[in-house]
Amino acid sequence: MLPAIMRRAAQPSVGPLAYGFALSAPLGAVALAAVSPLAAVFLVFLADMLLLYPTVQPRCQWFGPVISRFPTHRKEVWLTIDDGPDTRDTPLLLDILRRHRARVTFFVVGENVHRHRALAEAILIEGHLLGNHSHRHPSASFWLLGPEQLEREITQANQAISELTGKPVSLFRAPVGMKNRFIHGILEREGMRLIAWSARGFDGIIRPHPQKVVNRIMAQVRPGAIILLHQGRFDRHGNSLSAACLEALLERLAQAGYRCVLPPLATAAPTR
Helix, strand or coil, rough: CCCCCHHHHHCCCEEEEEEEHHHHHHHHHHHHHHHCHHHHHHHHHHHHHHHHHHCCCCCCCCCCCCCCCCCCCCCEEEEEEEEECCCCCCHHHHHHHHHHCCCEEEEEEEHHHHHHHHHHHHHHHHEEEEEEEECCCCCHHHHHHHHHHHHHHHHHHHHHHHHHHHCCCEEEEHHCCEEEEEEHHHHHHHHEEEEECCCCCCCCCCCCCHHHHHHHHHHHCCCCCEEEEECCEEECCCHHHHHHHHHHHHHHHHCCCCCCCCCCCCCCCCCC
């Protein structure tokens, strides 16, 4: 049986209504234009916003289920790290996680897995999971991709990961968290779950400040939180800011009595 959070996510969404309104709005605008041009413009603007909002809001479920928390009453969080593997800092991250006895999910880029297969294998050997973060990480254009391009991004990354694990991939996170209106249908066919987050520190910027990142995250941490971190961020001297963020976060989580776990939905088989 699905956890309660998954059952809620699977309930009918407002997406079809919003999408239907957006498609019919231009016709309504034409009819309104002769009476009130301003009202016609507003109608088109509203339709555009109804399509844009679920795209840029990672946790919005208008067009399909999105998981941003997991059910637990214990002080447990699911830590996720995006954008690897990366030769410059993945070994550092694995060392930090080992010392803190934390298990996490790395949402990896398919091309990076092909380039750095040994690092992806090291992640698995350490007891962590691999999730799909697209094949090329087209952060600027992912939300604009057509269904065929989008499916390639997902299936090619799945193939790269499955070649290592020998298992189908069940978890997907969109680049920058921006969803595409075609994504839910593709993920449903693949039996995959769309994973967002409930706590983030905006460490994906060019040079994040570790302490500020951790403070932002800890202000959002609750039992069952899904935490978003990134890798591949460095200071001017080449030192890994991603490693510094991870170290500081794990220390603060431990001080607050939290453990990093892989919840059942992280390890569950694909739904198809």
